[in-house]
Amino acid sequence: MPRSTWPPYAKFASCRARSSAISSARSRPIASGPAPAGHPETAEDPLAVIGQSPRRKEDQRLITGRGRFIDDIAPSGVVHLALVRSTHARARIVAVDATAARTLPDVSVFLADDLPGLADPLSASRADRTNPYVRLDTPRPQRPLARSEVRYVGEPVVAVIAPDPYRAADAAELIRVEYEAWPAVVDAEAAMSAASPSVHEGASNVVGQVVKVIGDVERAFAEADLIVEDHPTHGRVTSMAIETRGLCAAFDPAVGTMTVWAAHQAPYHLRSAIAARLGLPAESIRVIAPDTGGGFGPKEGIYPEDVLVPLLAHRLGRPVKWIQTRTEFLSSSHQARQQTHHARLAATRDGRILGLDVRLVKDVGAYHYFSVHEPTNTINHLPSQYKVPAFRAEGFSVVTNKTPSAPYRGAGRPEAILVVERLLDRLAARLGLDPAEVRARNQIAPQEMPYRPGLVYRDGIAVSYDGGDYPLELRRTLDLLDYAGWRKRQADLRAKGRRIGLGIAGYLEAGGSVRPGEWATVKVDERGHVEVLIGVSGSGQGHETVFAQVCAEYLGAAFDDIRVRGGDTTLVPYGYGTGASRVAVNTGNAVAVAATEVKVKACRVAAGLLECAADDVRIEDGRAFVVGAPGRAVPLAQVARLALSDRGLVELGGPGLWATRFYAPPTVTWSSGVHAAVVEVDVETGRVTIIRYAIVHDCGRQLHPVIVDGQIVGGFAQGLGVVLGEHVVHDDSGQLLTNTLMDYPIPRADDMPPLVMEHLQFATDHNPLGVRGVGEGATGPPTAAIANAVADAFEGRLDVTDPILTPHRVYALLREAGFAPD
Known part of the structure; x- marks a missing residue:
């Protein structure tokens, strides 16, 4: 270019x-x-907004320092949270001495037994009910503050509140916790043994199992000319977002409402967790995701701090704020990827794949968020671009005394790629073939599309490569x-x-996870300005730009006249979160559908002004005009003003140029x-x-x-x-x-x-x-x-x-x- x-x-x-x-x-x-449905132009239309690369609307604000991140939120009277965290991976809490900290002025200290909400476990995330691979999925939920036992280095034990973060940190250092250290469980495969200590007393360390079989695997390996084996291991990583996690919560007792600002990928999910913890209706809680410096998956889960901050704000009647340090991020933000594999590939002497057999073990840490999510993703991505007639994969999720894990950008896919691509290179080396040739001999051909490999996605729908x-x-x-x-x-x-x-x-x-879809609202005001409201939050993806492009294309409004807002639970009925490469598919199409409906209403109103049929009206760059006679035009602002009192729009959803629509794709792409x-x-x-x-x-x-x-x-x-x-x-x-x-x-x-x-x-x-x-x-x-x-x-x-x-x-x-x- x-x-x-x-x-x-x-x-x-x-x-x-x-x-x-x-x-x-x-x-x-x-x-x-x-x-695209409802779109008259071809993909090569030079007037199309989609497919162009206008300057990002977000950049002017962010580059000039006018972004508003979580640490910029400072309500009047705010106090700050610091946490005393475990220094042991596995230990019994013998005693906590907070006497010195509690004598400090304006300092409050909370242990798990001090408030009912501090000891109750966090809500556990379970596997999709439609996931057909699941054989076992047993939650091991975490409490906001550890009670009697700690299970990883960095687990919160004591909460400290003070007027500023420095005094809170100083007070936390005065608290003494006595531990009885126990042997830690750090090897996931060893943890599966009956001889291993239990991470959670009296419970198995195996918390998840997924299985998928396609074809006759035993026959494929029996008839193979050669079998290649490998034992690839993917190490543990963290997402390292440029901005750490953080929350601020303010409760208004006069009206019984709470506002929570959080650098979070799923504000509506967070709202539900807070409402359940406080016993308040969800509608009384507003969660706002401000500008966020990266998410990548680990900012989608519910952490102890996510309920601690609102709970303490509710109890104290003052705004409470917590900003994670980088050291805390490395020890307590969800980690990912640690997975071992025992893999075999059966092939013919000319390099054709006959079968693939993989056993994988996922280390999910002390607690887990979607314990079988990543192993399921690994299984569904192992065959990759290649024809695999016989396939067997079994995955186990195992708890250890490490930081809890969660999906991180890729979420099981990188592990699958490593396994199958290393096997193909080992096969090529055994046969004396070039690795490119081995891949070419096994790739799915375009004329075989849509190709059905025999897999089933987590939504319960048979996989079909589109x-x-x-x-x-x-x-x-x-x-x-x-x-x-x-x-x-x-x-x-x-x-x-x-x-x-x-x-x-x-x-x-696989992207565009349904969950089950997304809402979007498109509104045109009396000045001709357009507002697009969405249920997802952004963390650098360019939502404000891309969805303005979609709206401009499908409505015909000027790109510069469109404002996109998201990450606020008051904007649309619900939002299912940013993750799983789903936002363009779900929210993008929701915006397109809503914008198309607004355009239909606008054309109906403009037809009366232009004295033509609605089908003869075209809207482009904020103007409605007659096709073939661009001089006969009216501004979109005039159409919007008239639409407010147009009774003819009742049958199209009501007066006014706005529409709220929900879009759910049939399955993943x-x-x-x-x-x-x-x-x-x-x-x-x-x-x-x-x-x-x-x-x-x-x-x-x-x-x-x-x-x-x-x-x-x-x-x-x-x-x-x-x-x-x-x-x-x-x-x-x-x-x-x-x-x-x-x-x-x-x-x-x-x-x-x-x-x-x-x-x-x-x-x-x-x-x-x-x-x-x-x-x-x-x-x-x-x-x-x-x-x-x-x-x-x-x-x-x-x-x-x-x-x-x-x-x-x-x-x-x-x-x-x-x-x-x-």
Whole structure:
């Protein structure tokens, strides 16, 4: 695309020698699927707003420092919460001495037994009732404050309230907690043994089990020409949002209402949890999600602090505020990904897959939020882009004495990609075939779409891949990488002592989770200004821009005249949260449906003003005019004023240009793509350098291409972080060893390698907009592609089973394989 339209990160790339250079090819139009329902133009319409990349409406506010984040909320008379947290992973609480803290002026201290609401367990999240894979799902709910026993380092034990956060922290340091330490349970597979201590006394450590079988697996392996085995492990990570968690709550006893500000991905869900805790009607509680610096999944759950802050505000009759420190984030915000796998692949001698058999164990920490969610996602993404005639997968969720886990960007998909893509490379090495050829021989062909692999999604509906061209994605990725050229250069460079490796990873991304859908309201006021109200909250995705584009396209209002508001439980009847790559599919189509209804009403009113049939009215850029006679026009503001008293609109829902509509897709959509990497491994140090990285992605119709680029690049960066060393580490006693950014490295700008991207746009027919989810797909492939490339640099003889490829780890692998001295 022209340099003038490159996203900012691409423009800056040429300014620093070590920064990444990003290019993006957009030569391929929407290739299949119907034009969006109710939309007269084709996808190539030059007047279309969708598919363009206008400046983000949010940016002016955020870049100039006028954003309002949770720490900017400061109601009059606010007091602050600090927490005394457990210093042991597993221990009995013998005694708590808060005498010194309670003698301080204006300081209050609360233990679990001081208020009824402090000891009651948090509401537990269960598996989807429609999930057919579930064999076991047993909640292990957490209390707001630990009572008698602690189960992970960082678990809240005592709440302290003071006039400012510094005095609250000082008071918390004066509190002494006596513990009787017990042996910690830190290995999930060992925890499954009957000999293991119970994380929750008297209960099994296995809290979830999911199973899926397709075809005759035993026969497939019996008839296979060869069987490839692998034991890949994905380490524990944290989401590391740039803004930590935080809440502020204010109760008005005069009217019995409470306002809660929270950096939360699901405000309505949080409202329900608070209402249940306080015994108040949900309508009396307003939850507002202000500007939020990243979510990624772990800000979707209900934490102890989420009920502690409102509960204490209600009890004290004063606003209460809590802002999480970075150390608290690392020890107590939900973590993710830790999963081990025992995998086998059955194949013919020409590289055709016959069967796949995987057993996985998920470490969910001391408590769990959706214990079987990620194992289910892993199972449904294991077959990926490939035809797998026989398939068996069994997943177990196991509690340990670690920080609770929750879905994090990708939520089981990165683990699946690592398993199947490493198996394919091992198969290629066994057969002496190029890894690209093995993938090409097994990919689902475009003429087989919609393809039904035999899986069933969590909504209970049989999986059907809704279009796309996986072989084309592979070919385009290899072309962008110059795969053939690098294969030739690889041998020459190897003769000179340089170890160059090439790696590939294909993937699918189920997105648009129903839950069961989303509401949206579109309103036109008497000035012709349009307000779009949505039930989801944003944390950097560009909702204010993208949904203004959708509204502009379907209503015909001027983009600059549209304002989008969300993240407030007073705006629409309900909202089901931002996550699972669902917002574009659910909320985007809800906006389109509501805007279309408003447009129908506007055309009816404008027809009377223009003395023509309603079907002859077109609305564009805030003007209603007669088709073929653009001079005969009236402004949308005039139409809106007249609509307020137009009795003819009664049959269309009532006077006025507004509509509230709910949209629910039939099931999930399936985005897809291929990543490929060229790396060099320094045998003397173990350092891995990414020379080139290519991405081809298909998320259906792109609403805002630059925002799509941002999702892809951001997802890649988080996947790269794992390779570079993002890894939550606990010792044998359950102590957290990575509790600062000194110990938990995240990628810097100069860690980003050169990227080249291309987007295919095969529109889905599962929703009017033709869109698929894009938020999570790019997070998983980097670990597999780079791991494959590192192994390829040594002819597949490096036993790479873990995507964490720090110099220390790679050098250890080199020594094991005999490529480096002991």
